[in-house]
Amino acid sequence: MQAFQVHTGKVAPLDRANVDTDQIIPKQFLKRIERSGYGQFLFYDWRYLPDGKPNPEFVLNQTRYAGAGILLAGKNFGCGSSREHAPWALLDYGFRAVIAPSFADIFANNCIKNGLLPVVLDDAKVAELLAKTARVEIYQLKVDLVEREVRDDSGFVARFEMDDFKRKFLLEGLDDIGLTLKHHSAITEYEKQRRASASPAS
Amino acid sequence: MSRPRTLFEKIWDEHVVCQPAGEPALLYVDLHLVHEVTSPQAFEGLRLAGRPVRRPDLSFATVDHNVPTLAAERSIIRDPIAAQQVEALRRNCRDFGVPLFDIGSTEQGIVHVIGPELGLTRPGITIVCGDSHTSTHGAFGALAFGIGTSEVEHVLATQCLRQQRPKTLQIMVRGSLPQGVTAKDLVLGIIGRIGTDGATGYVIEYAGEAVRALSMEGRMTLCNMSIEAGARAGMVAPDETTFAYLRGRRFVPKGEVWDQAVAHWKTLPTDPGAQFDRVVEIDAASLAPAVTWGTNPGMVVPVTERVPDPQRLPSEAERGAALRALEYMGLRPGTPMQEVAVNRVFIGSCTNARLEDLRAAARVAKGHKVSAKVQAMVVPGSQAIKQAAEKEKLDQVFREAGFEWRESGCSMCLGMNPDILQPLERCASTSNRNFEGRQGARGRTHLVSPAMAAAAAIAGHFVDIRNWEYRD
Numbered sequence: 251m252q253a254f255q256v257h258t259g260k261v262a263p264l265d266r267a268n269v270d271t272d273q274i275i276p277k278q279f280l281k282r283i284e285r286s287g288y289g290q291f292l293f294y295d296w297r298y299l300p301d302g303k304p305n306p307e308f309v310l311n312q313t314r315y316a317g318a319g320i321l322l323a324g325k326n327f328g329c330g331s332s333r334e335h336a337p338w339a340l341l342d343y344g345f346r347a348v349i350a351p352s353f354a355d356i357f358a359n360n361c362i363k364n365g366l367l368p369v370v371l372d373d374a375k376v377a378e379l380l381a382k383t384a385r386v387e388i389y390q391l392k393v394d395l396v397e398r399e400v401r402d403d404s405g406f407v408a409r410f411e412m413d414d415f416k417r418k419f420l421l422e423g424l425d426d427i428g429l430t431l432k433h434h435s436a437i438t439e440y441e442k443q444r445r446a447s448a449s450p451a452s
Numbered sequence: 453m454s455r456p457r458t459l460f461e462k463i464w465d466e467h468v469v470c471q472p473a474g475e476p477a478l479l480y481v482d483l484h485l486v487h488e489v490t491s492p493q494a495f496e497g498l499r500l501a502g503r504p505v506r507r508p509d510l511s512f513a514t515v516d517h518n519v520p521t522l523a524a525e526r527s528i529i530r531d532p533i534a535a536q537q538v539e540a541l542r543r544n545c546r547d548f549g550v551p552l553f554d555i556g557s558t559e560q561g562i563v564h565v566i567g568p569e570l571g572l573t574r575p576g577i578t579i580v581c582g583d584s585h586t587s588t589h590g591a592f593g594a595l596a597f598g599i600g601t602s603e604v605e606h607v608l609a610t611q612c613l614r615q616q617r618p619k620t621l622q623i624m625v626r627g628s629l630p631q632g633v634t635a636k637d638l639v640l641g642i643i644g645r646i647g648t649d650g651a652t653g654y655v656i657e658y659a660g661e662a663v664r665a666l667s668m669e670g671r672m673t674l675c676n677m678s679i680e681a682g683a684r685a686g687m688v689a690p691d692e693t694t695f696a697y698l699r700g701r702r703f704v705p706k707g708e709v710w711d712q713a714v715a716h717w718k719t720l721p722t723d724p725g726a727q728f729d730r731v732v733e734i735d736a737a738s739l740a741p742a743v744t745w746g747t748n749p750g751m752v753v754p755v756t757e758r759v760p761d762p763q764r765l766p767s768e769a770e771r772g773a774a775l776r777a778l779e780y781m782g783l784r785p786g787t788p789m790q791e792v793a794v795n796r797v798f799i800g801s802c803t804n805a806r807l808e809d810l811r812a813a814a815r816v817a818k819g820h821k822v823s824a825k826v827q828a829m830v831v832p833g834s835q836a837i838k839q840a841a842e843k844e845k846l847d848q849v850f851r852e853a854g855f856e857w858r859e860s861g862c863s864m865c866l867g868m869n870p871d872i873l874q875p876l877e878r879c880a881s882t883s884n885r886n887f888e889g890r891q892g893a894r895g896r897t898h899l900v901s902p903a904m905a906a907a908a909a910i911a912g913h914f915v916d917i918r919n920w921e922y923r924d
């Protein structure tokens with residue numbers, strides 16, 4: 251999987267709470283069997299008008315946010331469906347990190363498995379960043395997982411939490427399954443003592 | 453005596469394979485359910501790495517999200533991309549030895565409906581599926597939660613998951629539910645109270661008299677929507693209701709092993725004195741039949757109330773969200789919910805498409821006619837439920853009243869198959885998500901119980917089911 255250490259990039263604001271994964275990528279795009287190519291469908295129903303033209307009101311369609319690598323969002327980002335197509339679409343579109351006051355659990359997990367960094371900052375910090383993105387034409391942030399901090403070049407610095415294992419996992423881009431398979435013998439031992447009633451009767 | 457533990461802790465402790473230093477626990481998965489939408493990339497990953505499925509005997513697959521619900525359309529799926537996805541699951545199941553309950557089999561149905569129905573879902577076990585509503589299975593006192601596709605691949609390859617231990621939240625429902633108030637109204641009431649992220653990071657255990665009194669169907673409805681409050685898992689302690697439901701089902705233990713199983717299951721309920729990280733109390737008597745008005749399940753009011761006025765909400769963020777939601781929903785603040793007219797009704801989904809749900813809706817429909825302005829459909833959760841309902845002639849009741857009677861699948865819960873809302877159509881739905889576009893781009897969803905949905909189909913607008921004129 252893709253590692254994440256430091257990313258410096260343009261910030262796009264999506265000032266809404268409870269953005270669910272149905273909005274991040276609507277169901278009609280979940281029928282594909284590939285892992286790639288979902289960026290074109292990101293926020294589809296918000297990005298495009300019913301006639302298929304880009305919606306000029308939607309923030310990602312504004313030229314000043316073109317090429318943004320960091321998404322700034324409201325609380326409970328990624329709630330709802332477990333579809334991993336959501337982080338796939340964000341990454342494929344070009345985002346490497348999402349900053350929000352909170353994330354839904356399954357979504358945050360899915361992000362980490364794919365090298366998309368979910369950064370939790372408190373409401374006040376997120377509000378400060380929202381204000382900055384509104385004020386500064388091209389607003390850039392440096393998201394640093396090594397130092398666990400977010401900073402800009404005009405004095406903003408905020409620390410964020412990330413547990414040691416997840417951090418290591420992202421920094422090194424570890425192979426999740428390979429890591430677990432190292433415990434192969436422990437799994438085999440465990441299986442020997444499982445209760446009979448834990449398995450489906452045949 | 454060992455320290456008192458909660459139901460969750462007992463299951464967790466028993467399933468920790470190992471706790472490597474500096475890593476989260478490795479948790480064993482007893483049952484892995486698989487469907488067509490979230491699995492193709494996982495199987496492809498195995499293929500690329502040359503890995504087998506470690507325990508195909510603990511994995512079970514079905515097709516539910518994409519399948520058409522009209523009998524004539526089921527053998528050949530017309531949407532080529534959906535057909536390809538279903539075909540991919542067939543090939544993956546064949547290649548990796550995973551049993552598949554395919555279209556045309558009597559076991560096919562929504563993954564969270566067939567698991568319990570077949571007795572695959574059992575107390576005390578761990579269950580995962582690449583689907584957030586896996587929380588449903590917690591109704592049996594199992595630890596069941598949704599995972600993403602990378603984790604699906606991980607479980608296929610290792611039968612384990614690396615998991616951070618979640619916190620525990622007890623939702624204690626005091627008293628009993630009033631007449632006409634169902635498990636759906638209870639869970640909507642809970643989400644309305646704690647919010648759509650109120651239980652993020654927690655596993656919920658539902659307890660109290662009102663929960664004990666629920667049937668297994670009701671408990672499944674309750675646990676199903678735990679994820680709508682942010683909790684990956686919701687649980688109810690197993691009891692005689694659970695055992696009676698499971699006895700004799702296809703995959704439950706038989707004979708002596710059944711007796712041993714029940715003896716073990718009886719040890720699972722939370723010990724007196726066990727501590728939860730948080731407790732929320734709900735007064736069952738305060739609940740009423742619920743209807744959502746907005747674009748997430750926490751935007752909900754009793755049917756007797758009005759569309760809320762955003763200006764009265766406490767924070768700027770809430771006002772903004774409510775204004776947006778009302779605009780999307782095409783509703784004006786202050787409109788009585790009972791004056792909101794619908795043009796579609798959907799009775800289905802893993803939340804409310806079990807036999808008890810269909811019975812409740814049929815009882816309302818009996819002797820009435822669906823409003824001329826409404827198109828209403830009933831989609832049983834599984835083929836087994838469809839058959840059981842037909843044996844009771846519920847299909848006749850629905851058809852005579854003017855409801856369509858379909859084959860099983862997820863259908864208009866998310867509209868990946870041909871069943872979708874047209875833009876601006878307004879739907880009373882027994883499903884679990886009223887997100888923008890969930891049932892079809894620009895469609896408007898109101899979540900309700902099966903009886904409330906049936907009544908809305910007939911009246912053409914929401915009504916208080918407590919005043920319904922039953923004709924049975």
Ligand code: SF4
Pocket residue numbers: 516517562563564583585801802803861862865866883884
């Ligand atoms: S019925 Fe709806 S919520 Fe349930 S599994 Fe299917 S799509 Fe998901």
